[in-house]
Amino acid sequence: MIHPVAVIGAGPFGLSTAAHLRARGIPVRVFGEPMVSWRDHMPEGMLLKSTPAASSIDAPQRGHNLVDYCDAAGIPRLVTDEDIIPVETFIGYGEWFQQKLVPELERVRVVSVDRKSGPGGQGGRSGGGFEIKLDSGELFTARAVVVATGLSGLAHLPVELRGAAADGPTPTGPVSHSSQHHDLSRFAGKELVVVGAGQSALETAALAAEAGAQVRVVSRGRGRVAFGAPPWEQPKLRPESPFGRAWSLWALSYYPQPYRHLPAEARHYLVRRVLGPLGAWWLRDRFEGKVGVREVARIVRAEAQDAHPVLTVQTLGGRTEELSADHVIAATGYRVGIAAMDFLGHELRTQLAVSRGTPKLGAGYRSSVPGLYFTGLPAAASYGPVMRFVCGTEFASPRLAKHLAAAHG
Template sequence: MSLIPSTNTPVVVIGAGPIGLAAAAHAQARGLPTVVLEAGESAGAAVREWGHVRLFSPWSELIDPAAGELLAAKGWVAPESSAYPTGHDWVERYLVPLAAALAATEEVDIRFGHRVVGVARHGRDRMVDAERDSTPFTVHVETDRVQVRMPAAALIDASGTWSGPSPLGGDGLPAIGEHAHAQRIRYGIPDFTDPSTLARYAGRHVAVAGTGASAQNTLVGLAALAAEHPETRVSWLVRRSGTGDAFGGGDNDQLEARGTLGQRAHDAVESGPVEVVTSFRTAEVSPEREGEGPLVLTSTDGAVLNGVDEVIVVTGFRPDLSFLSEVRLDLDPVLSAPTQLAPLIDPNVHSCGTVYPHGARELAQPESGLHLVGMKSYGRAPSFLALTGFEQTRSVVAAIAGDHEAAERVELTLPESGVCGGSGVFDAPAEVDGTADGGGCCGPAEPLTLSLAEPS
């Protein structure tokens, strides 16, 4: 039997990003006492780290309905619905005002600089059955000064996956030498508008590992850089035997910015400075010679790529489950997503447009009152959109409030075609209608485009 949230045992939301704040907005609308714990120092701390990227989705799909109502009541004016914001725009024009509006209510307390390091039932490890469902959670939290414990009636984990980039190693583990040469390896889409980034990659031999939209974004950016610095070389490391559908849905993609990105990435490979290296699963990173010389990347089959100056890894993300080790989870063994959700989001079967509407029922865990939402709920699957997270939180909060009818009433319409992961084209709030460049993650003079699925 689920506990009723109260001032002494509130709903605890982990993460003050787009989905965590949406959960808090729905909880506030239902009068549920709520505490939001954010490891960073501000709302949208993770989004800020890829703030140079322009999203695939327009503003109309990036504002949670309950959050929008709360903001509108305080005089907030929504951005132009058809415009495509960057991550920085999303933070400054929506997430920061939303956090302030929530914090000004009686129901919501937002605590920055609070990192969750453990969750358990009060006085019980995960082996204990007795009175488990009627016992509050204990959330262990670290701040810069002290470690504290706080009670919770329900827990919504919206901590995302940004802190867990997948490694360069082709078997899912870091390649030999990957950590030793970390100063030459970057995870995620570089900001090609940053002079220090340009200086790092211009005229160098850059290896790019990954085939999602973030990889496309990176290839487009490096191609633009090479146009200004022709000595720049790019090796695109593809684990499969060919590029296949790596460029997305193109003109058939209902996310037009994503389709534009795929076409630009295809052009960069066909006519630009990009050399495709297929069937390459990195096993080792080693120096060509002692000292600071170029790197040698060796594949699991013994193939070698010599003379690499820099490596950009855009191979996706994975959830951090370490702080949930003392609660009972039911997760798919492949995706690390809730077992009931996994078949609906399997990237081998689904794109974001074919994900069946889902909510509290599919996200529930054996631990009553615990829900994983947002990117965290998708585990390693790369097909997540903000709209999905908003609907998840609406349903989950309804379930926590005891409104099971509303929790079951899940409705969701998503764009079809392609894979909803990664970023789009670098900056310039250009139109994305075929008459102008969609902007994208990699052009020295423009900001990028990214979907929540694979924010880098």
């Protein structure tokens, strides 16, 4: 019996990987709600920071990029760097891609993944593969597993904010995470503090202000509030990349393969800092004059007083002050951690080689456990910042599918 490959996740990376596997004739089962993180965990009215050139999901055949979707949906083409993509359009594109290339998607949740013992106790081609349990109650064997769960379960709340969120961040508590808000109109008439200086923080703040909230952004340390240059001001003598004109961005976009050979400290630093906190050029006019900004050296702690958050901050001058609000939204990004992927069995997690909590990946996006692959954000520490973005599918998906076909064909 030929067991299928299990792809866990139905966002851009999961759908792209599944499409490439299907094109190679490899039996595959794909699990998850299509584009769920984009649909449920991004704010209504959001616009993508990525340009159209950086927003197509890679497919094994022509006819399935963002422009093709625009043509099929009868909407204006999104082509130039000055064209801005509404999140609703991108969600529609992902769902169209799924219907065209991954029609057999199963909208069920994977409960657990464990090694299935075989000859020599090894999974993969020479052993028993993996035992997959679904929330439908079905149990089946997969010869390989691709983890493409995106941002799910990886929202990061800095330790200094946890004092006001004893039970974790919640939309109705004193402190929440930006991924927990789809409709920001609930903050109309409220005082809101948004912690962060990246696109998520600045756009969340602008959308909340437009919905009637009184908003302040608190940026910490080196995270100064700034906006990128518009396309017509980009340097002309540097190579183009999906993220702008710069030699470093060009190299990271088109040559991720050597990245995994860098020292671990350099790899993790670049993932954090390259394409770091910076607002989109088109957001500046909606932000400046509408949202207050408070730059501080650091947040010392957060407390809840009468169900309202109070932040104690150290100013750039070294003084200590308190900032109060009706609610704090932490737009503080995501942290990859194997521990958060609780669908992976305990024994499986302990067998994985990791670097600062992220899986260490070799050629073809394989992990240290034969037959177990990771793509998307969990692969960024091995393949670079491009894996944080949709355009990373162009590099990752064909290579992962090719390696899996060779190793488990």
